[in-house]
Amino acid sequence: MAQRISSINSLSAVCEATGADVTEVAKAVGLDSRIGAKFLQASVGFGGSCFQKDILNLVYICECLNLPEVAAYWQQNIFEFDYLVLNFTSIAKMVIKRICCIGAGYVGGPTCSVMALKCPDIIITVVDKSKERIMQWNSEKLPIYEPGLDDVVKTCRGRNLFFSTDIETAIIEADLIFISVNTPAKSFGIGKGRAADLKYVEGAARMIAKVATGDKVVVEKSTVPVRAAESILKILRANNKPGVSYQILSNPEFLAEGTAIDDLINADRVLIGGEDTPEGQAAIEKLCWAANAFLAQRISSINSLSAVCEATGADVTEVAKAVGLDSRIGAKFLQASVGFGGSCFQKDILNLVYICECLNLPEVAAYWQQVIDMNEYQKSRFSGKVIEALFNTVTDKRIALLGFAFKKNTGDTRESPAIHVSKTLLDEGAKLHIYDPKVDHKQIMYDLTHACVTDDPEKVKNSVSIHDDPYSATSGTHAIVLCTEWDEFVSLDYEKIYDGMMKPAYIFDGRKILDHSQLLKIGFHVETIGKRLCRPLVNRIWGSPYQI
Template sequence: MATHKVVCLGAGIVGGCTQVVFASKCKNHDFYVVDIDEERIKGWNNFKPNYYEPGLNKLLKTCLNKNLFFTTDFENTLKDATLIFLSVGTPTKQRGEMKGIGTNLSYIESCCRMIAKYAKNEKVIVIEKSTVPVGTAQKITTFLQEYNKKETEKENEKEKENENEKEKETEKENEKETKKKNKKKQKQIVVLSNPEFLAEGTAIKNLQHPDRVLIGGPNTEFGKYAQQQLKQLYKGWFPEEKIFFSNTWSTELSKLTSNAMLAQRVSSINSISQICEEIGAEVTQVSKNMGSDPRIGSRFLNASVGFGGSCFEKDILNLIYLCEHFHLYVVAKYWKGVLELNSHQKLRFARNIADTMFQNLDNKKITILGFTFKKNTDDVRGSAAIDVCNYLLGEGAILSIYDPKAKPKHIKFSLKGYNENQLIICDSVSSAVIDSHALVVLTEWDEFAQIDLSQCYQKMIHPSYIFDGRNIINRKSAQEIGFNIYSVGFPKNK
């Protein structure tokens, strides 16, 4: 019999991948993933998750329907759960006072109501996996405790109504018994913070070999007990010395600031890339020289068209809101600068395409290579390609887009204000480049670094251009073939 029945609310990339790895490593526990989306659950149960992640299916086959189960049945799954993970979306608010900056916690609230209604264990341990605003754990704790208190009071009132009138002495005895019952019925509730640090495209690898595991919780007897229970899940394969404990607020803030710092590094090197373009330096050499300093390191120092995805911008906005809430306006301005630089980098890249091509893109076919926000994923949310493509469409260009994993419906949904004849979704590089004026590389897929440039050049209209937003195309080879190539952070006329 399993030591724990672990339930995860949310079958997205965080919830699904996390529980698959847990189940593959912890055979003595049972893991259940619950989601309201029937099609999503059906996909998991048929080994067809609704997103692409390298290595996921192979691992899923080792544990599905053995000690890992996917279901839409919240009531029966939650009633005897011992550990409950929250892995639902926390998007940016789209209306109200905090529109465009605050976090929409409606999915978290829905989960809380499910837990309050269906979780029957005397010890309720809830674990935040979703990235949430600082202080969310306390809000969840307060909600669950108040709900539990009211439910307990209702049950006790019913018991009192059913009791027959007795003598005063008997009533006193019953009072004592009732208090004992109340104590038994009162659930112990704790909310822990255990943020994920996975990256799409390498999620399974990140979960199997994390740099560290953070567990935040209250400094109470039950809080410490809960932290140890969660620790046991990781101890099966992860070094104990890399499991760090702190209070909940520190752990929640650590997640936000980790993403903010990574985004800041991208914007920092992109700011330097703009200097390189103007003075004649090469950003790849500058990055290498800086990264060789162990105090700086080489990670996240690749200049590009800009960062994207569903996390970096959202988490920085969350951090900005937190700063402004506490009147830390100078700090908020600093983090706003990271986002402003990223937006400027994307716009600068797109404008350079138009400026280079006589500031006239009307009815010119441009090939877009890559639409996902990074390689090895099918996720287009927040992709830099969206902003660049919307700009080009607005200038009248015809876009032929090829991405090996992005779904055509997601590409079309992401773009706006275009005529149907302006957008062509292709299934290969060779078909996308026919009669094209330019190649625009927006995702660093490995196959794009290995494309046959000579073949592409022969199919394109001349003069032919390459605008490399990921610096993966061999500049010398492209120039020898006849391309005019523009790379991020390289001199414009070199």
């Protein structure tokens, strides 16, 4: 709870510096049922006899347990003093008959498909500069895997839903244009790796300015830093032509991959910010970040406690259950794991950190940086655990990696913890046998031979085999490392798998989804997150009095 207060207080500083209203941010963040509305009141800081003392105690315990990363993470709550603006701008009473969405990715594709399903009278064209992506959207095998998406696309495609590379025509014909292009972290220049790269948003705005011929409502759906709408407006208005007018709205998307269709149909909240209240617009733009920062922080918090549980013999699942029963905290997003992945959490938080630094708010920047640091620590800790258990060497050992996507029910591998784990094991000389039910083989090889992962792609190619089924992936291996929580992994025939493995056979469950007692019964050595199942390795100290 103290962390929630510190988090909203940290954002109050950002709001003061950027002109957003922290109350609106808190209201909208609290509408996310995974976060909840309680204990989000920004204030001069938390007091009372418990919060500070309890956190300091946790920090002290972590230091004693030799968990300095976890101690530093919680210490930040002490250092750190220490957006629902439903602004329904009447869209000039325009009747929207045609919509164009620029960007046919994980957001643009599913969002427009559901919109087409729900609004059969509106014609929706999703455009993208990638010919390959559009070709896939028009084929039997869609470019992204999302439960329920195939059926929605089948119902609407060719009726009122179209996918095209003809961006200009779609813009000209549309009354309303969504900008749903990617906003990755900059890969070079000032703010490299952290600041949001808005070149694609700018490119889309310039394209609209160039070809638009009538009145347009432009809706910024990409996650952008505060005041990006202003830049879009500047570009559009500076290139104004007679008979053309623009209204800019912000409508950040909160869908999560793997549950996108349900999130779109049963959204916790829909936020629309308009020009007439600049604070409102700033708050709306800030929201996607704020919500993502809170969500990622919940995972890093429970992951930090998983390290404490492993060191003390407690079970993090029980801890999460008990903590989540407090209605001010809530039970969702408290699943300890190998670390969070995905295209947004890391980039959005790094961007928040960067902006805080630019706003001269170093304490706030350090506070949120800890969420990323804890995630890196968790991924390294898990990989380290695998190596340590396998007698501190995995050179030439065959290791099966089950799951490569960043979470179940998606084929997306962006920032997947599996990449981090694979890299560590490959660097140590392991031979990897990888299976994921939805990730393309080509994508796995692309991720593992990328310059960020290796400077010797040929060596990686020789050390990685990708399989079409879990039994061939695990056959003859020394260990199984489970990185994604696919349901099918729970019901595999582990007796058969055990029989086909080298002995002793190890299994490392990075998602806490398997039946550990059953696996132990079969004969596996089992390790997981946040619960000690095997006796810790004892460091032998020669000549120590304990050996006498």
